Amino acid sequence: MKRSLLITAIILLTALFFSCGGTNTPSDTGSASAQTVDYAGKDALTETAETLADPTDDAKIPEGDFTVVKVDGTYIEPSSGVYKITEEGEYTLSGNLPEGSVTVEADAAAKIKLILNGASLASSKTAPIYIKTASSVDVEAAPDSYNTVTDSRPAAEETDGEDTPNGAIYAECDVKISGAGTLIVTAKHDNGIKTKDDLVIKNVTLKVTAHGNALKGNDSVSVTSGEIILISETSDGIKTKNSDVSEKGSQRGTVSIGGGKIDIYAKCDGIDAAYNAEISGDCTLGIYTADYSEYSGEAQASRELYLIVPRRIYSNSADYYAYFYNAGEDSGKYVKFEYETMVSSGRTQYYGLLCKIPSGYQSVIFGTTGSGKTPDKDSFTAKTGGENVNASMNGYMISSVSSSKISGDWVTMTKGSGSSSKTAYSSKGIKAGNEISVTGGSITLRCKDDGFHANADGKLGNGEQAKGDVSISGGSISITAADDGIHADGELNVSGGYINISESHEGLEANVVNMIGGTVFVYSNDDGVNAFKGSQTAMVNIYGGYLDITTPSGDTDGIDSNGSISMSGGFVLVKGGAQTGGMAGSVDTDGTVTVTGGAIVALGGICETPGKGSVNTYISSGTSFSKGSYVLKDKSGAEILSFSLPSSYYSLWIASDAMELNSDYKLYRDGSEILSWTQSSQTVGKSGGGWGGPGGRPR
Helix, strand or coil, rough: CCCCCCCCCEEEECCCCCCCCEECCCCCCCCCCCCCCCCHHHHHCCCCCCCCCCCHHHCCCEEEEEEEEECCEEECCCCCCEEEECEEEEEEEEEEEECEEEEECCCCCCEEEEEEEEEEEEEECCCCCCEEEEEEEEEEECCCCCEEEEECCCCCCCCCCCCCCEEEECCCEEEEEEEEEEEEEEEEECEEECCCCCCEEEEEHHHEEECCCCCCCCCCCCCCCCEEEEEECCCCEEECCCCCCCCCCCCCEEEECCEEEEEECCCCCCCCECEEECCCCCCHHHHHHHHHHHCCCCCCHHHEEEEEEEECCCCCCCEEEEECCCCCCCCCCCCCCEEEEEECCCCCCEEEEECCCCCCCCCCEEEEEECCCCCCCCCCCCCCCEEEECCCCCCEEEEECCCCEEEEEEEEEECCCCCCCCCCCCCCCCEECCCCCCCCEEEEECCCCCCCECCCCCCCCCCCCCCEEEEEEEEEEEEEEEEEEEEEEEEEEEEEEEEEEECCCCEEEEEEEEEEEEEEEHHHHHHEEECCCCCCCCCCEEECEEEEECCCCCCCCCEECCCEEEEEEEEEECCCCCEEEEEEEEEEECCCEEEEEEEEEEEECCCCCCCCCCEEEEEEEHHHHCEEEEEEEEEEEEEEEEHHHHCCCEEEEECCCCCCCCCCEEEEEEEEEEEEEECCCCCCCEEEEECCCCEEEEE
């Protein structure tokens, strides 16, 4: 609505992605005659999360000769330091193996259990635990045991390769990590624990420190219980890859946290789910990304390349690739671009796609294939000519596609007038390729990017269009974010729980924002709630709950919709710093504001106020409202609503279904009357200055 991005042939300044231009919960979150909230201030709402104790502080390094013993007493003899398990059964591992590995190479239907009972494994040549073939493998830490698995191979130049055993515990089948003991996994090479199928973590004390992803299950990752510390120095904490449907009809790609205590420290995303991310139950989850993680390395950001595709050109039925090669060589490397964010230039939007640049290549071709098709530079549906890899620029912007030819130019993608503290790479708390749902748990997110982010950039592996929805119906959530607190490409639905966004660039952002219930506090440097243009008509719907928004002075809005705003219940308190109205203020919309139920108190510059068909509204424009406790009463002295202000704000409007026509009302601050009026019509009061006035801007 009001911000733009400067794009030249060589410079692309990224602005706000998708931008438009103790407390007590309320006594009643419905359409009530009295609404009360006790404001305690931002500092009081910013909880300091309690992190888990490091299990390595009580290390009990295993000693003695290393053994692998089957449950029947049979010893597995090593060959060149490799203990090979070929039969189904239960095996106990114990003792110290400073250089060697355990390999599972059994029948494809075999079920294996590896019991770690005071075991220490390390390898500088391969995965210390390498599961090649089996139906499933359980890795169990025996009660009261202390176990270590260390992958000491040199750090991989590129993370996430699929052709090598790139994990300290690496599997081609389903894996479960469990037990009443302690397991310490260190992966200097790449991933900590990785499987190409499903990964389950249950009832174990686990610490994973990895150069790459701490936990990766291509098909799914599920945590049900335990005390778990995950550290990724250059990549993600928990990651899934696939979003298709298995041969047995199971949807792949979900990360689910249903219990346990989990702390995640990641250079990039805390959780990156190819399909859905689901948080439920009585879990405690803390995620710290980028600078909020003391373990972050420096290599990740320098190997990233953006492909910037105009929205009018972008195709959901195409995959975008970069083919890196060297002149005179027969083969190169194909790297697929994945959706990262939207980039705006005025009212024009671009898809920002991202890939990692492999080392050792001088040239690149950008091309497209059909969705899911194997890339081939000679049969790309459209492609560029050969380009030199530009070491000084991190983006290539497509300008046109004509027949099978792609034209464009190199650009630099940097942070502009948007969030100046956001990382140039993805360092979100919880990211999903389809949907995020929270039904319970205690969640703390400290991120140098978005707290939650759900994508809707194209078709998933299952053939469906990604939804990009975030749904929160329970739990307690605390977010500190350098960019959006909660971002949904599609719909954001809040129907329960407690959410405190103590720091953000934009607090709640989606194509459609639905506030149904719950208690939400938002502190943002720009818009508190923002509905942007997307696949649906932009809309903010408030049906119930309590929503408290604070924004600073300047070009900011408490609630900003590129469509309209509708309210039928609940209570909203907007404390907007903007004083002038017009293009910034307490409530700003391209469409209409309709309030048919509940109550809203909006402080700050007056842009729009409720129009025809709304409940009664009182406006006081150009008046200063200082710090204090406020109570609105009717002529009988009955309380209509109350709220508190931490500092002074300029201008106010109140709309409430409890205010009746031809009735008298008085507003008190700290017990003293400061305003009084008779509600002689739907909208009354002092509306001079800004755009104020009945129904919004004058026509």
